[in-house]
Amino acid sequence: MSATRVQFISPRTLRLLSPGRSALFLPGCGGPHRGGGVPGFRSLTSPPLSSSSSPGRALSSLSTTRRALPKTKMSDNGTMSRGKVLTIDNMNPTVKKVEYAVRGPIVQRAVELEKELSEGMKKPFAEVIRANIGDAQAMGQQPITFFRQVLALCSYPDLLSDSTFPEDAKSRACRILNSCGGNSMGAYSASQGIGSVRQDVARFIERRDGGVPCNPDNIYLTTGASDGIVTMLKLLVCGEGATRTGVMISIPQYPLYSAALADLSAVQINYYLNEEKCWSLDISELQRALDEARLHCNPRALCIINPGNPTGQVQSRECIEDVIRFAAKERLFLMADEIMFTPNIRHCVPYSQVYQDNVYAEGCQFHSFKKVLFEMGPEYSETVELASFHSTSKCYMGECGFRGGYMEIINMDDDVKDQLTKLFSVRLCSPVPGQALMDLVERTTTLSALAEKAKLTEQVLNTVEGIRCNPVQGAMYSFPCITIPERAIQEAKKLGQQPDMFYCMKMLEETGICLVPGSGFGQREGTYHFRMTILPPKDKLKILLNNVKEFHQRFTQQYS
């Protein structure tokens, strides 16, 4: 794997990482106990980080080579206390390998900065702007009234007699409650999800796909899309050594994939998206990655993220056909992460289509893998195994906090499907409010504001020398390529950091803008990126983009 990655870094170590902070070489940097002030609560046995440790060592000490803890240690009150049963050295090693950039050290530092600002500390900025995560409502997007009315009615059915609530919301709430045990969202649902919700989701999919039939029995309601993706990957993993399951993921990828694969000890097979061609997918690159991987593992699945995350592209229909043929030929289980799909204007058209006659013109209409698969005829539609994922977080709903999602499976072996159902049953059911929201996915709306912001982002960033930004076609993310001067790269290396982590941390400290370094998603060796959302309100986004621009220019000047 040549994709670089960012380490998960502890809050304590974070203090060592943040550039330009004088705490870097302070002795006793184990620091105060987190959330401290409760005596007797923190262990007395874990030694503080050595005061002589360099930042580089502090970073590497988070990886697998860690000093051994003493088995017993004299505690403050003079009794011999035992060392911990569970230490970083003897914990699950696969957990340590899990990395997750979206909520990594940059975000942790952003939280600290917000706290410092609230405590009146002076900063070169008045507020932290979070453009690191696709969290629409945290960025001020208002929830859709109808959805929330239905949820309120489901939560507190006394409101059904409230004449201020519209009839359509009431009838939708009744339909949902009637399928709940005891007519209450407080009852467990069937493990696979509420029957009527799965029916509605199936109808939504049929409409999205121009009538291709969808069987509700193939729908599993999940706790966010992550849950479905992780469960599906879990089914696929087997073998040891050279026969260990390998899973192909795009680079850049959404780091849930690498985290889940590390957790499952599966082999991550990277294929690179073509940045020069607007992050498109080349079959030759898939073939290269697969052929190389076959030398050391057993590739069994191919994951596609469409529309792209973090890259924001929309795959063409031709490309999807090629991918399906490739999966059939190479006997790969297809996993289509179609979470970013935004069903709005005129059903089933991504919001980028607002600009169809403008800039993006051709080639960026959303096509689902299932629809293309079924239009390719029985040779494919009856054989290629496919799982497709969606959520309430990333479509136009933007209801992240509810953790609703679904997975549709196609052509899955019946016995395997039974095992899948069993896995779902162990967790009893996904949260019912999220299921109720998923039920509402079928309603349509317009989101031209997002399209406008996509355009603005691309335009402003491309005026900056050293930043190159592909069009944002169908998601809420931009993943621009940035040039980092050699001296800054050296400086980052001295600190044991990825250069784009160094860049983003510095941007956060100077501007309060919270982005995610590209190294957390993977990128071609020697290239650097950041991911930013286009979700902040338009006026705030303008300021944000200008600040990014100015920061980049300052940074470049400083290090060249």
Next chain:
Amino acid sequence: MSATRVQFISPRTLRLLSPGRSALFLPGCGGPHRGGGVPGFRSLTSPPLSSSSSPGRALSSLSTTRRALPKTKMSDNGTMSRGKVLTIDNMNPTVKKVEYAVRGPIVQRAVELEKELSEGMKKPFAEVIRANIGDAQAMGQQPITFFRQVLALCSYPDLLSDSTFPEDAKSRACRILNSCGGNSMGAYSASQGIGSVRQDVARFIERRDGGVPCNPDNIYLTTGASDGIVTMLKLLVCGEGATRTGVMISIPQYPLYSAALADLSAVQINYYLNEEKCWSLDISELQRALDEARLHCNPRALCIINPGNPTGQVQSRECIEDVIRFAAKERLFLMADEIMFTPNIRHCVPYSQVYQDNVYAEGCQFHSFKKVLFEMGPEYSETVELASFHSTSKCYMGECGFRGGYMEIINMDDDVKDQLTKLFSVRLCSPVPGQALMDLVERTTTLSALAEKAKLTEQVLNTVEGIRCNPVQGAMYSFPCITIPERAIQEAKKLGQQPDMFYCMKMLEETGICLVPGSGFGQREGTYHFRMTILPPKDKLKILLNNVKEFHQRFTQQYS
């Protein structure tokens, strides 16, 4: 492991299992496609179950030895279709080992029976009564108005100006919304959970524990308690062969534990609860189980379920002290599943205390592991590592569908805690509505109805010859021991079933009562049990108990 278990059985095979059904040897029992009617949707390549297969074979065919599927097969339209990429033979073998009785074949058959009843089919009963799962609201328990008002206000904040909502609900909703990103439940929360909710949960724990301090930084809000338990177990697993992590669990246990351990390929170490002493826990039995396990694995954690599930006992304070000393001496990480704790009358007293001066008298007051740990002095309170779990499903709230829960960790190594936080961050956050509900755990209420039903269950069942039922002390379950005649045991064996599965399936068919066989939780070899909830409304519970009584007498007569 000598604890017997129930197999997870596919819906198709279920038809073969159900006793007394003429479909048992019908040819073509692969049956209609599930949820069928959508042409082109079911694979044409997976062969139906052989028409000559005996039920015994059908059951064993669900375990690891499975016929190989042909790699290619002629499909109906004459094209050569490929075999599945993912089959029961090449899927993740650890998933296949996962078993989960609470939603096993009995429940699947109950769903079928409900459907058949609704289609007008004649049965010896008018409705299926579900006493298999602790799903209070599905059994007619009304949600607590205040909770649902808060949730409705959080879902649809326009209601904050509605004068019919009480002020305390509004102020609680405002407090929760103010801690949400964008003041919306639709935003992701911090991975560990909303700050103000963790503060409120900490206050609840302090009150529960008579003032023992609780640091909100040690609270993790989870997707139901299962999520916390699985995540904690995951941290603990390492090593191979004789050094593989072993985890001690009680028998009977809640099958989430065995399922999670199978999934993690950890070694399950069974210790048996003492049924003769009302399912109490003997340290000598813990020692026996541990010593035997040390010969073949590395025991690292001890799980306690208190109040018991499925057994309903409440551990005494002395017993908890003994367990803590044992864990310290043997260097075990303690996991206390305190989900069944019901904080009601006079704060922190389980509902069984309603009967304190009556039957249960002494020894069944709830004590949390943390409180006892802290009262044992610094030798223990500063060293013993503990994780404690709770949920919105099983306390007096009964809000199962929201999947709210928390985990409190004590004395965890700082570096391990960072890894735990990282694991939570990969899933972004637990569902916010469940977090909001967890916030409300502090409110108190009375549940004397449950206590009454606990008493009724014990009384009626103990009038039946061949049923012995311990007092239900502090949970919503009863786990009576049943005598099954030898002839019935032989009959079950012929069908390849556990005897208590045979018993429960027969009860379901004849009475519509849905229970869970004891074999799904584990029991001493040669003993048989079932788990039933005491949740149905009192009048329904009376009928249920009488039907159980009559069925047991009929069954005993039939097979002796």
